[in-house]
Amino acid sequence: MNNPSFRNWQSVQEEVLRRIHARVWKPGDLIPNEVDLALEFGCARTTVNRALRSLAESGLLDRRRKAGTRVAAQPVAKATLDITVIRMEVEGRGQKYGYQRIERREAVPPLAISGSMKTHATRSLLHVRALHMADDTPYAFEDRWINPEVVRDGLAESYETVSANEWLLKHAPYTHGEIAFSAISATSEEAKVLCCHQNSALFAIDRLTWDGASAVTKVRLLFGPGHQLRTNL
Amino acid sequence: MNNPSFRNWQSVQEEVLRRIHARVWKPGDLIPNEVDLALEFGCARTTVNRALRSLAESGLLDRRRKAGTRVAAQPVAKATLDITVIRMEVEGRGQKYGYQRIERREAVPPLAISGSMKTHATRSLLHVRALHMADDTPYAFEDRWINPEVVRDGLAESYETVSANEWLLKHAPYTHGEIAFSAISATSEEAKVLCCHQNSALFAIDRLTWDGASAVTKVRLLFGPGHQLRTNL
DNA sequence: AATAGTATTATGTCCATACATAAAAAACTG
DNA sequence: CAGTTTTTTATGTATGGACATAATACTATT
Numbered sequence: 159m160n161n162p163s164f165r166n167w168q169s170v171q172e173e174v175l176r177r178i179h180a181r182v183w184k185p186g187d188l189i190p191n192e193v194d195l196a197l198e199f200g201c202a203r204t205t206v207n208r209a210l211r212s213l214a215e216s217g218l219l220d221r222r223r224k225a226g227t228r229v230a231a232q233p234v235a236k237a238t239l240d241i242t243v244i245r246m247e248v249e250g251r252g253q254k255y256g257y258q259r260i261e262r263r264e265a266v267p268p269l270a271i272s273g274s275m276k277t278h279a280t281r282s283l284l285h286v287r288a289l290h291m292a293d294d295t296p297y298a299f300e301d302r303w304i305n306p307e308v309v310r311d312g313l314a315e316s317y318e319t320v321s322a323n324e325w326l327l328k329h330a331p332y333t334h335g336e337i338a339f340s341a342i343s344a345t346s347e348e349a350k351v352l353c354c355h356q357n358s359a360l361f362a363i364d365r366l367t368w369d370g371a372s373a374v375t376k377v378r379l380l381f382g383p384g385h386q387l388r389t390n391l
Numbered sequence: 392m393n394n395p396s397f398r399n400w401q402s403v404q405e406e407v408l409r410r411i412h413a414r415v416w417k418p419g420d421l422i423p424n425e426v427d428l429a430l431e432f433g434c435a436r437t438t439v440n441r442a443l444r445s446l447a448e449s450g451l452l453d454r455r456r457k458a459g460t461r462v463a464a465q466p467v468a469k470a471t472l473d474i475t476v477i478r479m480e481v482e483g484r485g486q487k488y489g490y491q492r493i494e495r496r497e498a499v500p501p502l503a504i505s506g507s508m509k510t511h512a513t514r515s516l517l518h519v520r521a522l523h524m525a526d527d528t529p530y531a532f533e534d535r536w537i538n539p540e541v542v543r544d545g546l547a548e549s550y551e552t553v554s555a556n557e558w559l560l561k562h563a564p565y566t567h568g569e570i571a572f573s574a575i576s577a578t579s580e581e582a583k584v585l586c587c588h589q590n591s592a593l594f595a596i597d598r599l600t601w602d603g604a605s606a607v608t609k610v611r612l613l614f615g616p617g618h619q620l621r622t623n624l
Numbered sequence: 625a626a627t628a629g630t631a632t633t634a635t636g637t638c639c640a641t642a643c644a645t646a647a648a649a650a651a652c653t654g
Numbered sequence: 655c656a657g658t659t660t661t662t663t664a665t666g667t668a669t670g671g672a673c674a675t676a677a678t679a680c681t682a683t684t
Contacts, residue, residue, distance in 0.1 A: 166637070179564050191664055202639045207665075217473070223646040223665045232560060234473050237570050240450070241468040241624075327465060331412050335624035337470050340617070341574030341592040359574040359592035367624070384573070391474075391568035391600070399667075424634055435669045440635075456635045457677040 164199035170209040173199070178218065178229055186231040189219075235391050241337070241365075243324045244300075244379075248292045256291030259318045260351070264306075271303050274366060275373035284312060286322045289351055295382075296352045302377040308369050323377070332374050335367035339387070348380055358383045397432040403442040406432070411451065411462055419464040422452075468624050474570070474598075476557045477533075477612075481525040489524030492551045493584070497539075504536050507599060508606035517545060519555045522584055528615075529585045535610040541602050556610075565607050568600035572620070581613055591616045 164170050177183050189195075192210065196203040210227055213219045217234040221227045248255040266272075266282045277283065284304040290297045302322050306313050309330045317325065340362050349356040361381040367374045397403045410416050422428075425443065429436040443460055446452045450467040454460045481488040499505075499515045510516065517537040523530045535555050539546050542563045550558065573595050582589040594614040600607045 179566065181564070185561060193664085203665095204640085204667095205638065207667090208637085211666090221665065222648095224648055224663055225646090226664060232476055232479065234475050235568070235570075237472045237474055239470045239472065241470055243465055246465065328418055331414070332624075333412065335468070336621065337468075337624055338619045338621040339572055339594070340619045341594040341614075343590075343592045357576075357590055357592075359576045359590075361572070361574040365624075381574075386571045386573045388569065388571040391565075391570055391598075426634085437637095437670085438668060440637090441667085444636090454635065455677075456675065457633055457679095459634060 164201055167205045167208040167212070170195075170199055170201065170206055171213060174209060174213060175218075183229050185229050185233070188226050188228045191226060237389050237391060239387065239389050241363075243327055244290045244298055244321065245324060248290070248297060251292065253292040254294070256294060257288065257319070257321050258291065259286070259288045259316075259321075261285070261287040262317055264313075267303050271376060275303065275305060275376050276371075277305060277307075277373065281307075284309075286317050288317065288321055288323075290321065290323075296354075297382060298385075299348060299351050299380040300377060301380070302375060304375045305373050308372045308374050322375075326375055330367075330369075330374050332367035332369050335365060337366075338364045340364070342380070344380075352380065352382050354383050361385045361387065397434055397438075400438050400441040400445075403428075403432055403434065403439055404446060407442060407446060408451075416462050418462050418466070421459050421461045424459060470622050470624060472620065472622050474596075476560055477523045477531055477554065478557060481523065481530060484525065486525040487527070489527060490521065490552070490554050491524065492519070492521045492549075492554075494518070494520040495550055497546075500536050504609060508536065508538060508609050509604075510538060510540075510606065514540075519550050521550065521554055521556075523554065523556075529587075530615060531618075532581060532584050532613040533610060534613070535608060537608045538606050541605045541607050555608075559608055563600075563602075563607050565600035565602050568598060570599075571597045573597070575613070577613075585613065585615045587616050594618045594620065 164173060183189050190198070192203045192206045195206045199206065210219060210221065214221045214227075217236045218230055219227055220230050245255045245257070263285055264282045265285050266280060267285065269279060271283070272279050272281065275283075284306055286300075286302045286304065288300045290300065300321065300323060304312050304322065304326070309326065311329060312326070315325055341359050342362050344352065344354060344356055344358045344360050346356050348360065349358060352360070360383065363379040364377070365379075366376045397406060416422050423431070425436045425439045428439045432439065443452060443454065447454045447460075450469045451463055452460055453463050478488045478490070496518055497515050498518050499513060500518065502512060504516070505512050505514065517539055519533075519535045519537065521533045523533065533554065533556060537545050537555065537559070542559065544562060545559070548558055574592050575595050577585065577587060577589055577591045577593050579589050581593065582591060585593070593616065596612040597610070598612075599609045
């Protein structure tokens with residue numbers, strides 16, 4: 159009719175976004191079906207589908223077969239955090255990366271660890287603790303348990319120069335995992351390692367990765383006071 | 392070639408995942424191009440494309456025109472956090488949601504606020520503070536500044552029964568935003584509101600949303616000790 | 625040998641068409 | 655009327671073919 163130039167899915171998406179934002183289609187509203195939109199935009203249905211599917215993935219639209227497509231009543235903001243190797247994270251900030259292994263030993267872990275990793279309570283695992291540094295100041299304290307049954311080559315590594323964080327990502331594949339973020343008070347030991355005061359509020363990332371039914375590794379990363387994890391919406 | 396063809400993109404994706412995981416294609420490796428894979432899998436190139444694109448979106452593959460597709464050397468784990476309305480979050484845990492407004496006033500904000508929201512330093516904003524509760528215990532402390540120039544109807548609301556958190560999501564659209572997670576020590580006032588000890592480590596979410604070039608609202612959510620934000624990989 | 629222009633190539637996307645599938649609505653049945 | 659079956663419908667996806675685009679590889683020019 160008027161603007162015949164919705165010739166790619168990005169422009170269709172933009173127009174849909176514009177309408178949502180301009181309240182032409184309000185939260186909860188049912189929007190026209192794909193066939194009608196394709197007709198209006200002068201493109202193929204597949205193109206409209208591509209645009210809408212992508213918006214649904216980002217949580218802005220709710221789609222159901224037969225029921226149609228509606229604007230999400232509660233736009234669930236999906237914040238995507240990129241969990242990279244710490245070295246990359248530090249270098250990405252333009253800082254010099256440093257690494258120092260603190261401890262490496264085989265030991266029977268506390269029950270909390272063997273329990274969540276579903277390893278036998280008396281089975282000994284590889285325990286590695288290390289400090290990541292940025293511009294020569296402490297950045298993150300890594301405390302990790304590795305399952306040697308799954309990561310067979312892992313026992314041969316010393317983790318003295320290459321962090322377990324980095325080595326595992328490259329050599330130990332995983333199928334899925336869990337990650338949790340929280341705030342904890344620094345113990346005296348943690349405070350000493352991170353050069354901060356005891357009971358400082360530290361940002362913690364706990365991660366547990368699996369290869370099928372077997373735990374690969376469980377790690378806690380403690381970041382120094384003031385650390386922020388940020389992303390865009 | 393024999394393999395009773397992969398007739399949908401999900402099964403193609405599974406097979407590709409299997410090969411990556413089984414180290415048939417190792418991190419950094421270049422994998423066959425779409426045409427060859429389509430031939431091997433006995434499906435259309437579009438189907439292979441769909442599977443690979445989806446894996447690239449989740450960070451497992453790196454794709455570049457002409458250069459081809461390769462297994463990500465550093466599989467960037469993308470953790471997607473669903474940021475919902477707090478009421479939904481609490482109810483989702485099977486707990487009873489409670490809400491209580493603490494304060495509501497118009498005031499000129501501190502420079503740190505007006506600065507990040509890019510409002511005029513002398514412009515007064517709407518300041519709302521409230522407590523979210525789960526099963527009658529404090530859950531999150533919300534401290535929010537609202538830009539009345541953008542959220543025109545916002546001044547009419549009392550936020551006494553419906554939280555600003557919820558009201559704004561429904562009535563104030565935004566184009567983009569920033570979100571940051573961190574750990575902070577509870578001040579004496581925060582400790583009092585959340586019924587915890589002073590200097591407890593609290594999990595903080597800071598969010599700033601924009602409507603084009605104007606800030607809509609800036610909010611800090613403080614969660615009680617022990618709170619975890621979790622997701623799967 | 626450095627530079628600019630050209631060819632090649634793998635991914636990216638659009639299209640028309642067809643069929644699959646989930647779920648709502650309507651029709652049917654006891 | 656409640657419960658079950660059938661129809662309808664909007665989204666989901668597969669296909670082959672075509673052209674677009676970005677980036678590398680190659681070639682000609684200076």
